Amino acid sequence: MSEEKANSKKELSQEQQVELLSLLKDRFESNQHRHKDIEWKNVQKKLEANPEKLWSLHEMERTGGEPDIVAYDAKSDEYIFYDCSKESPKGRRSVCYDRKALDSRKKHKPENSAIDMATDMGIELLSEEEYRLLQRQENIDMKTSSWILTPSKIRDLGGALFCDRRYDTVFVYHNGAESYYGARGFRGSLRV
Known part of the structure; x- marks a missing residue:
């Protein structure tokens, strides 16, 4: 091309x-x-x-x-x-964390990964700090969850982090990076 x-x-x-x-x-x-x-x-x-x-x-x-x-x-x-959508963006759900996780799946692969989609879009995944900043401004992800940037120490061991809000509290969780769910997407940031 x-x-x-x-x-x-x-x-x-x-x-x-x-x-x-x-x-x-x-x-x-x-x-x-x-x-x-x-x-x-x-x-x-x-x-x-x-x-x-x-x-x-x-x-x-x-x-x-x-x-x-x-x-x-x-x-x-x-x-x-x-x-700033109330729930994790609909067009970015059902994705695993990154390319390594996507390639590791032998069956039932998702169509894409959060990191690859963000890169293609020219944006960055929110960090935990950025996610918490947004949650201080808005109550988001009350029914969904969002992948966040994961420290390499955790990612190197096969995990990835995601967040949501339940019980009026923001939670940070872990999952295998290759996992994906219909209610989990990712939120991004862009500097202009």
């Missing part, structure tokens, strides 16, 4: 850009508690200057993540988007 063809795949049409920016602006304005002291016009300027990031946000939206800004990093001058 030529480089030009590969790049065109990760760009939105003008119409898609306008539609996505409008959707993101509406979500931004409806959820001010997530991003106090941030002005939309500055965010929009950054997004318009970074079409590949806009494409990643489109992928987050397309798969059910409902991305929104949760923080601003003044040091790097970046806005930080997380998937």
Whole structure:
């Protein structure tokens, strides 16, 4: 595949850009508690200057993540988007943790892995700290769970971590990295 063809795949049409920016602006304005002291016009300027990031946000939206800004990093001058959907994004469920886990399954393989999907989308899985930050802003994953970035020490032993909220408490659990469930997906982050 030529480089030009590969790049065109990760760009939105003008119409898609306008539609996505409008959707993101509406979500931004409806959820001010997530991003106090941030002005939309500055965010929009950054997004318009970074079409590949806009494409990643489109992928987050397309798969059910409902991305929104949760923080601003003044040091790097970046806005930080997380998937803010109430439950783990529908279009990213029934996936094991990573490629190694996917390749290790002999039967009943899932279609993809969380790490591979995130990489393809140009986003990162939330860390435990990021997941807890989001849970302080919203009650999420009340019926589902989400894979999170797993420390290499745990992953090297075959495990992976996931989180959810039950009994008004955020729990971090472990599972074999090759496992997958219809109610487990992953949440991502994107810096713009």
